[in-house]
Amino acid sequence: MAKYLGKDISRVDGAAKVTGAAKYAAEFQVKNPAHGFLVMSTVAKGRITAIDTKEAEKQTGVIRVFTHLNAPKLAFASAKAKDRVAPPDGQPFHALTGDKIYFSNQPIALVVAETYEAARYAARLVTVSYSEEKPVTSIKNSGAKKYVARSADPPAVAEQKSRPRGDASRAFQAAPIKFEAEYTIPIEHQNPIEPQASIAFWQDGKLIIFDKTQAVMSLRNYLAAAFGIAEADVLVISPFVGGAFGMSLRPNQTPALAAMAARELNRPVKLALTRQQMFTTSGYRPDTWQKVSLGADNKGKLSAIIHENITNTSAYEDYSENTVSVARMTYACPNVSLDYKVAVTDLPTPSPMRAPGAVSKMFALECALDELAYQLKIDPIELRLINYAETDPDSGKPWSSKELREAYRQAAARFGWSKRSPEPRSMRDGRLLVGWGMATAIWGAFQMPSSIRIHVRADGSALAQASASDMGPGTYTVITMIVAEHLGMPIERVKFELGRSDFPPAPHQGGSWTTASVGAAAVGAAKAIQKKLVELANRQANSPFKNATAEQLQFENGKVFLKTNPAQTLSYAEILRGSNLPEIVETYEAKPSPEREKYATATHGAQFAEVKVDPDLGTVRVTRVVEATACGKVMNLKTSHSQEMGGAVWGIGMALTEATEVDHRYGRIINPNLASYHVPVNADVFRIETDFVEEEDKIVNELGVKGMGEVGMIGIPAAIANAVFHATGKRIRDLPITPDKLL
Numbered sequence: 001m002a003k004y005l006g007k008d009i010s011r012v013d014g015a016a017k018v019t020g021a022a023k024y025a026a027e028f029q030v031k032n033p034a035h036g037f038l039v040m041s042t043v044a045k046g047r048i049t050a051i052d053t054k055e056a057e058k059q060t061g062v063i064r065v066f067t068h069l070n071a072p073k074l075a076f077a078s079a080k081a082k083d084r085v086a087p088p089d090g091q092p093f094h095a096l097t098g099d100k101i102y103f104s105n106q107p108i109a110l111v112v113a114e115t116y117e118a119a120r121y122a123a124r125l126v127t128v129s130y131s132e133e134k135p136v137t138s139i140k141n142s143g144a145k146k147y148v149a150r151s152a153d154p155p156a157v158a159e160q161k162s163r164p165r166g167d168a169s170r171a172f173q174a175a176p177i178k179f180e181a182e183y184t185i186p187i188e189h190q191n192p193i194e195p196q197a198s199i200a201f202w203q204d205g206k207l208i209i210f211d212k213t214q215a216v217m218s219l220r221n222y223l224a225a226a227f228g229i230a231e232a233d234v235l236v237i238s239p240f241v242g243g244a245f246g247m248s249l250r251p252n253q254t255p256a257l258a259a260m261a262a263r264e265l266n267r268p269v270k271l272a273l274t275r276q277q278m279f280t281t282s283g284y285r286p287d288t289w290q291k292v293s294l295g296a297d298n299k300g301k302l303s304a305i306i307h308e309n310i311t312n313t314s315a316y317e318d319y320s321e322n323t324v325s326v327a328r329m330t331y332a333c334p335n336v337s338l339d340y341k342v343a344v345t346d347l348p349t350p351s352p353m354r355a356p357g358a359v360s361k362m363f364a365l366e367c368a369l370d371e372l373a374y375q376l377k378i379d380p381i382e383l384r385l386i387n388y389a390e391t392d393p394d395s396g397k398p399w400s401s402k403e404l405r406e407a408y409r410q411a412a413a414r415f416g417w418s419k420r421s422p423e424p425r426s427m428r429d430g431r432l433l434v435g436w437g438m439a440t441a442i443w444g445a446f447q448m449p450s451s452i453r454i455h456v457r458a459d460g461s462a463l464a465q466a467s468a469s470d471m472g473p474g475t476y477t478v479i480t481m482i483v484a485e486h487l488g489m490p491i492e493r494v495k496f497e498l499g500r501s502d503f504p505p506a507p508h509q510g511g512s513w514t515t516a517s518v519g520a521a522a523v524g525a526a527k528a529i530q531k532k533l534v535e536l537a538n539r540q541a542n543s544p545f546k547n548a549t550a551e552q553l554q555f556e557n558g559k560v561f562l563k564t565n566p567a568q569t570l571s572y573a574e575i576l577r578g579s580n581l582p583e584i585v586e587t588y589e590a591k592p593s594p595e596r597e598k599y600a601t602a603t604h605g606a607q608f609a610e611v612k613v614d615p616d617l618g619t620v621r622v623t624r625v626v627e628a629t630a631c632g633k634v635m636n637l638k639t640s641h642s643q644e645m646g647g648a649v650w651g652i653g654m655a656l657t658e659a660t661e662v663d664h665r666y667g668r669i670i671n672p673n674l675a676s677y678h679v680p681v682n683a684d685v686f687r688i689e690t691d692f693v694e695e696e697d698k699i700v701n702e703l704g705v706k707g708m709g710e711v712g713m714i715g716i717p718a719a720i721a722n723a724v725f726h727a728t729g730k731r732i733r734d735l736p737i738t739p740d741k742l743l
């Protein structure tokens, strides 16, 4: 019986977070810091013809103003490969490296001063002239054919995922039942509460940097390449991240700029961004147009899915959402084609944002399926069961585990789906229209190579370290639990540290893979520690375990004993003291098991929403969300429920409120703030019920962890849009579903 795993465990870092003891990037105290503030472009396309910094430099406290004219040239070309795991095709944008303007609100100068206020004031005094060109920032309402796609082929990363299955256009033509529709999703921004920030200083040729990052190791390697120094000569420190959701996967603009200025000025430099600056410096969910064509027979069996997708990218990189493939794995349809194009716009490069690609794809696919269900007069769940993928329809491989059918059943029962009357506008609560909708969620079950180091000490404590990141899902807690469980130690005596590049390498936090990846390493390291403890014990004359096999031993509560004789124990501390050792240390690297290759792996969810719509005002409230998630073993029920709730809230925002508005005349974002970019607030969130359908999965890894987090939001926007149709009879295919669209 597990002592900790699968239980409700409160966050081990909770007290530090609520008391302010947890330090975020901009909060570290360094001696004599100088403060930076960025100057941003006011035009979206063109060149800087002149930049006048004299007035700014004259101000009290201003130390230096860096522009493309005087900033040292860093080796960014060689840093590119280190820019996250798979940077998009093209050349990343690096501030202050040239006179070209690629987007409005682009960083063009860095003012460094004795105080933040002095830097910010002086930044306003920098005057810039441009030769201006007309920007193109819209892919909407211009017709698919007119989109300026860089090439007719899908971008490299999407290419492999977009191989057609069967002959979708022929099957579509031949299908007795056809459905076709277009869906659009606006640009959305991650908007974490913690702004992007870095504090950098140099010590004996080494760079030390506090930064907000989801990718400690790739940031280290990137900075080392940019500054032409050894990777070991960069120390990235990032113990806490106040939300990121994809915006801190790639190196942001601040670390290289802060490090450059710190080197030039020979003192620590702190550079933090404003909310407004974050809208054009760290990516966003791209502007997305999709067309879904479904072919089916009269009984609802799908024969063709044609899914076309265009997302915007920047003028300098081809960003594509390579996770779109999950949608291909959802239904057993023999003929599927996926077409992906990027449209070049004069905006910064998009980035992954919570459930990237998948939530967008599934919004279109799951709405289309709902529309097909109405066309066929089949219950939406029934239609999904008719097309249930018993094996992975793409590879033909069996699933390592898949309890989606049970998830549909449980969520439907909890939601009360059987009481739904299918006709639109048929359910009411007083004068409000009531709508019930559902959708499927699917995400991968990823694992990345990861290491961890564990120290077990003679004082009866343990310390584990990995260069992982915790942007909020509860990585500190879950890895502490796994280490305690698998070492056989009380959780209070175990500490897990992360967020430093001098810890053993761990993957960046993304894709919902951290628990599986770092957790697998923790299991391996714990086993190695236990083996060593027994070896040490057996070197002592009175060892009770001399002839014991591994299976005969048990490790619990910091003690080892024979299963047949639990009364005679040796504590880890006793073993270490008996061996005259202050501690033992093991580092372990876990890699995804080759066994996984024989299987298809994915996580699934059945997601239901209830909406109440005011027929006079067109306002939509999501009064209830019910989710059942099948994601292997759940390690920490409490934080996992929180992740699911967070997913539901993200879904409410995507469905109803979130949109980054661009004034296409000037190519400028006009709502770069939390006052006019609307994320759901408490008043928008009612009842959320989340549950897990446990899967025993021995294939994915020893822990049986498939990962969760992102899967919790993937079906929600579609479920809400479907519920809105059920409530109102109006099909809104253009997110967000704002009152004007319903009236």
Ligand code: MOS
Pocket (backbone or CB within 6 Å): 214, 244, 245, 246, 247, 249, 352, 353, 354, 355, 356, 509, 510, 511, 512
């Ligand atoms: Mo996430 S979009 O995998 O940071």
